[in-house]
Structure formats: C-alpha cells, structure tokens
Amino acid sequence: MKLEALVNPSVLTQPVYEPGKPIEDVARELGLDPATIIKLASNENPFGPSPLAKAAAVRALDQGELYPDGGCVALRAKLAKVYQLEPAQFVVGNGSNEIIELLGHVFLRPGDEVVMGNPSFAVYKLVTLLFGAKPVEVPLVNHTHDLAALAAAITPKTKLVFVPSPNNPMGTANTEAELLAFARGLPEHVVFAYDEAYAEYLDNPPDLRPLIREGRKVVCLRTFSKIYGLASLRVGYGYASPELASLLNRVRQPFNVNAIGQAAAIAALDDGAFTAKCARENRVGLGQLEAGFKAMGLEIVPSVANFLLVKVGDGARVFVELQKRGVIVRPMRAYGMPEWLRVTVGTPAQNQRLLTTLADVLRG
Numbered sequence: 001m002k003l004e005a006l007v008n009p010s011v012l013t014q015p016v017y018e019p020g021k022p023i024e025d026v027a028r029e030l031g032l033d034p035a036t037i038i039k040l041a042s043n044e045n046p047f048g049p050s051p052l053a054k055a056a057a058v059r060a061l062d063q064g065e066l067y068p069d070g071g072c073v074a075l076r077a078k079l080a081k082v083y084q085l086e087p088a089q090f091v092v093g094n095g096s097n098e099i100i101e102l103l104g105h106v107f108l109r110p111g112d113e114v115v116m117g118n119p120s121f122a123v124y125k126l127v128t129l130l131f132g133a134k135p136v137e138v139p140l141v142n143h144t145h146d147l148a149a150l151a152a153a154i155t156p157k158t159k160l161v162f163v164p165s166p167n168n169p170m171g172t173a174n175t176e177a178e179l180l181a182f183a184r185g186l187p188e189h190v191v192f193a194y195d196e197a198y199a200e201y202l203d204n205p206p207d208l209r210p211l212i213r214e215g216r217k218v219v220c221l222r223t224f225s226k227i228y229g230l231a232s233l234r235v236g237y238g239y240a241s242p243e244l245a246s247l248l249n250r251v252r253q254p255f256n257v258n259a260i261g262q263a264a265a266i267a268a269l270d271d272g273a274f275t276a277k278c279a280r281e282n283r284v285g286l287g288q289l290e291a292g293f294k295a296m297g298l299e300i301v302p303s304v305a306n307f308l309l310v311k312v313g314d315g316a317r318v319f320v321e322l323q324k325r326g327v328i329v330r331p332m333r334a335y336g337m338p339e340w341l342r343v344t345v346g347t348p349a350q351n352q353r354l355l356t357t358l359a360d361v362l363r364g
C-alpha cells in the first residue's frame with residue numbers, strides 16, 4: 001500500500017508556508033559573507049531584543065535542564081497585570097502562529113468556513129485548510145480590510161473570522177470604532193480572532209477588551225516576535241474570556257513555550273522605554289523609506305506597521321537581484337501581488353542600503 005493512501009487527505013493538498021529567506025541560506029547559496037547581508041524580509045525588529053530581555057534569557061539558560069513552566073504561570077500573571085485582566089484569560093503559544101492553530105483545533109471541522117481578508121496573513125488560510133475547512137477570502141478595499149464585506153461573507157457555516165490590524169502584508173489598519181462595531185454585529189455562532197501582532201507600532205492601538213467584558217466570542221492575538229525583538233524564541237499569546245482561553249489551553253502541548261522565551265518575554269514587558277524607542281525609530285524609518293521610494297517614482301502602500309509594500313515591476317527579478325547584493329526582502333507573488341515587494345523597516349543604515357541597492361537594481 002502506498003503511504004499516500006494512509007494520509008489525511010487535507011495534508012496532501014496542504015500548501016507550504018514560504019518564510020523570509022534566512023541570512024545563512026542566502027550566504028551559502030550565493031557565496032556571500034553572512035556578516036554583509038541584511039534581512040528586511042520578516043518584519044523583525046532591527047534593534048534586536050531589549051537588554052533586559054536578553055539578560056533574562058541568559059539567566060534562564062542556567063536551568064536549561066529543567067522542563068519549562070507548562071502553564072506559563074509567571075508570564076500570564078504579568079500579562080494579567082498589564083492588561084488588567086485575569087491570568088485565566090490568557091493562552092501563551094509557540095509564537096502567535098500556534099494560537100492560530102489552536103483556534104483550528106478548538107473550532108474547525110471539515111465543511112466549516114473561515115472568513116478572512118485577501119491579502120492578509122498567510123497562516124489563517126493554511127490553518128483553515130489543514131483542518132479541512134474552507135477559507136472564504138474577501139478582497140480588501142483601498143488596501144484595507146472591508147469589514148462590511150467580511151460581515152456579508154458570513155454564513156451559517158462560518159466558525160471563525162480573522163482580522164489582522166495592522167494587516168500583514170499591507171501595513172494598513174482599521175479603527176477601534178470600526179472593529180468594535182464589527183464585532184458587536186457578528187452572529188452568535190462566529191468567533192472573532194483579532195490579530196494585533198503589530199499593535200505596538202500604532203500611536204493609539206485599538207482596545208478590544210470591552211468586547212471581552214461584554215462576554216463576546218473574541219480572542220485577541222499578540223506576539224513577542226515583532227517590537228519586542230524575540231522572534232527566534234517563539235512566544236505569542238491570546239487573551240479572551242476565561243472560557244475561550246481555557247478551551248485554547250486545553251488543546252496545546254504541555255510544554256509548548258520554552259523557559260528562555262518565557263523569561264525573556266516577562267522581562268521585555270518591563271522595558272517600556274525600549275519598545276517606545278523602537279516605535280519612534282520605526283516611524284522615522286518608515287518616513288525614510290517612503291521618501292526614498294517616492295524619490296525613485298515607485299508606488300507604495302502607506303503603512304502604519306514596521307514594513308512597507310513597494311511596487312517594483314517584476315518583483316521576483318528584483319527580489320533575486322537585491323539578494324545577490326546582500327539585501328533580503330520578501331517577494332509578494334504568494335500573496336497575489338507579483339509586482340510588489342514587502343520590506344521591513346530597518347535601522348537608518350539598513351534602510352539607506354536598501355534604497356541605494358534598489359536604485360542600482362532598477363537602473364539595470
């Protein structure tokens with residue numbers, strides 16, 4: 001019997017996530033010195049982790065032989081203080097990607113529908129397909145989630161609706177008033193997953209806690225991978241009603257979040273000065289990139305996040321040429337935007353290198 005005959009059919013058709021190219025891969029493939037390569041491909045923080053988080057991670061290694069706290073008790077207590085919610089309202093994951101998968105475990109069965117914008121974060125669709133459910137993709141309007149159209153796409157089969165704000169890859173956001181009204185208008189059988197992976201880059205991030213207090217079926221997703229600079233440690237979390245959080249906690253692995261990541265995340269929450277500085281630097285960097293792209297006559301999508309879409313023509317070619325020159329960005333073909341690149345806001349020097357190298361590539 002062929003192995004294939006034994007496999008869950010949704011696995012055979014499952015698309016594969018295309019991550020940003022790691023520096024080491026590019027160095028190996030192109031014979032470049034890794035130290036000369038810059039990666040502006042995965043919306044990471046170019047300033048790294050906060051010094052407090054780094055020190056806490058190193059301290060945690062001293063007990064590397066022990067299993068981590070499987071309940072993330074200290075981190076959930078810290079988050080509860082920050083949000084003025086109860087620890088039982090939090091679920092911590094191996095990145096917020098894991099929480100998206102946990103939503104699939106809890107809610108999705110074959111035949112269910114999941115409503116999402118297009119383009120939006122690729123993992124919503126991947127998780128939907130993995131559970132044999134059907135992605136219902138709703139086009140954006142003016143590069144922004146059209147919440148009325150998302151609401152109109154809901155059917156009796158809809159289980160989940162995902163709204164990231166700011167949205168990846170567009171960098172656009174919806175307002176708090178829009179999001180609250182959208183959630184309050186959802187039918188009882190739909191769970192609203194509000195993904196705020198980039199919220200810390202906003203001046204006034206929407207606060208959706210009133211929805212949770214009203215007892216609505218809402219889960220908010222956050223991550224330590226972006227402004228906190230801890231992407232490699234894989235820590236993300238969700239907050240919701242105690243009932244919803246406990247369902248998500250029920251389906252996760254016992255030790256899904258490592259101790260080094262937990263320690264770093266707790267310390268990172270104490271370093272507000274660092275995140276404030278990163279948000280300020282990001283605004284300056286966004287301005288630097290926008291001005292540079294405009295000076296080259298390139299179209300952009302105005303962004304409020306730590307990345308930016310720029311229209312370069314043949315995105316696949318420009319991506320390859322930039323890479324040969326040691327600059328890794330993200331081609332957007334997989335998101336149905338083959339003429340565009342997504343670039344992460346780097347340090348001022350990295351941004352300048354990207355602009356100069358791109359000008360060089362476009363001159364041919």
Ligand SMILES: Cc1ncc(COP(=O)(O)O)c(C=O)c1O
Binds near residue numbers: 121195197223234
């Ligand atoms: C909108 C959005 N949500 C979630 C994630 C997942 O982040 P992580 O799994 O690193 O927490 C990302 C990562 O790029 C993202 O862009």
